[in-house]
Amino acid sequence: MLRLAQKHEFFRHKQLLNNNLKNRRNLVIVIPSFNDWLALEKLLQLIDNISLPEGTYIEVVIVDDFSTISIPESLNHQEHHHIQAVNILRLRRNVGHQRAIAVGLCYVYKNFNCDFVVVMDGDGEDNPFEIEHLLNISDQTGNNKIIFARRSKRSENCTFKFFYFIYKNLYKLLVGTEISVGNFSLLPASLVKNVVVISEIWNHYSSGIYRSRIPYLEVNVPRAKRLAGQPKMNLVSLVTHGLSSIAVNGDIVGTKLLLIIIILLILCLLILCSVFIIRVSTDWAIPGWATYVCSFLILFLVQLILTGTVFSMIILSSRNHYNFIPVRDYKYYVDAFFQLKP
Known part of the structure; x- marks a missing residue:
């Protein structure tokens, strides 16, 4: 009887362990960082x-973007409970x-068995306590969409907000859609395999996903304040970041600009014809006016034709361009992978 009871206890314990493993959800958090160890x-x-x-089950992958400052001992021996x-x-x-995020996602896809991947910045402006909210939204929507944290409230200074406002409106004007999200997002494991083959995430993570038409959802999340150190995003970085997001949609932007050039070309031709008709059929004569106007219009027409030709060549060449595929090429940028031991 004792042996039978022990056997039943063993199988009960094994069943509980299997149930726990079945119900356990592995969450990997990818954080790019460059010399931002204190934050x-x-x-x-x-x-x-x-x-x-x-x-x-929480596991963190810090993508060290070739930091020039060594990992501090306090971080190396930090104790964690969860x-x-x-x-x-x-x-x-x-x-x-942006590219560090792409490499991190590819590495996780190739080497980790997880249920969700969270992408967030390492300065603390992406509030980690909102991860639970993102997980709840994902559960409610069937865990089949990427959940982006929309920046409902920013914490930067007025100058940064002004230029960011310009960037958002310029993006909407050129691309045709609005962008109000950053890197903070939750990816179900079933969609990670789709994200890592998007060439555009090498230049801009969120714009690349938008362009790929992978299902996504935006959730309002207030922007937190930096935990320590100075912001890395200055005016030059913001402009570069903005141009990268627009470049992801280069063919759309190029086509729109080409259409604008064609419209301007037609208007110039109409004005040129009007000048010619007025000069020949009327006596509204101002000495030399027709010559000056025609010369200006012809010069403007030549510039429009040259610009339109350049845009056409850029659009056509981009369709045949050999793209960088993150999941295939990321390994060339990986130097080492190791685990911090508390």
Whole structure:
């Protein structure tokens, strides 16, 4: 009887273990970072205090974008209660945070078995306590969409907000859609395989996903304040970042500009004809006016034709361009992968 009871207890314990493994959800958080260890250390402490459903297994992958400052000992020996592991993915060169995200996602796709991937910045402006909210929204919508955190409230200064406002409206004018999200997002594992083959995420993560037409959802999330250090995004970085997001839709932008050039070309031809008719059939004579106007219009027409030709060649060449495929080419940028030991 004792042996039978022990056998029943063994199978009951095994069944409970299997149920726990079945109900456990693996969550991998990808964080790009460049010389931002102090803010990152505080961010990991906040992530460790996230209130997530029981059975959620958290693992962090920090994509070290070729930092020139060594990992501090305090981070290397930081203790965690809910985070199961903190990993460092060291890159061979600095590629920028957008490309660092692409490499991180590809590495996770190839080497991790997970249910969800969270992408967030390492400065703390992406509030880690909103991860639970993103997970709940994903569960409610069937876990078949990428959940982006829409920036409902920003914490930057007025100058940054002004130029960001210009960027958003310029993007909407040229591309035709609005962009109000950053990197903070939740990806179900079933969609990671689709994201890692998007060539455009190498230049801009969110714009690349928008362009790919992968199902996504935007959720309003207030922007938090930086935890430590100085912001890396200055005016030059903002302009570069904005141009990268617009370049993802280069063929759309080029086509729109080409149509505008054609319209201007037609208007110039109409004005040129009007000048000729007025000069020949009327006596509204101002000495030399027709010559000056015609010369200006012809010069403008030549410039429009040249610009239109250049845009046409750019659009046609981009259709046949050999693209960078992140999941295929990311490995050339990976230098090392190791786990921090508390």
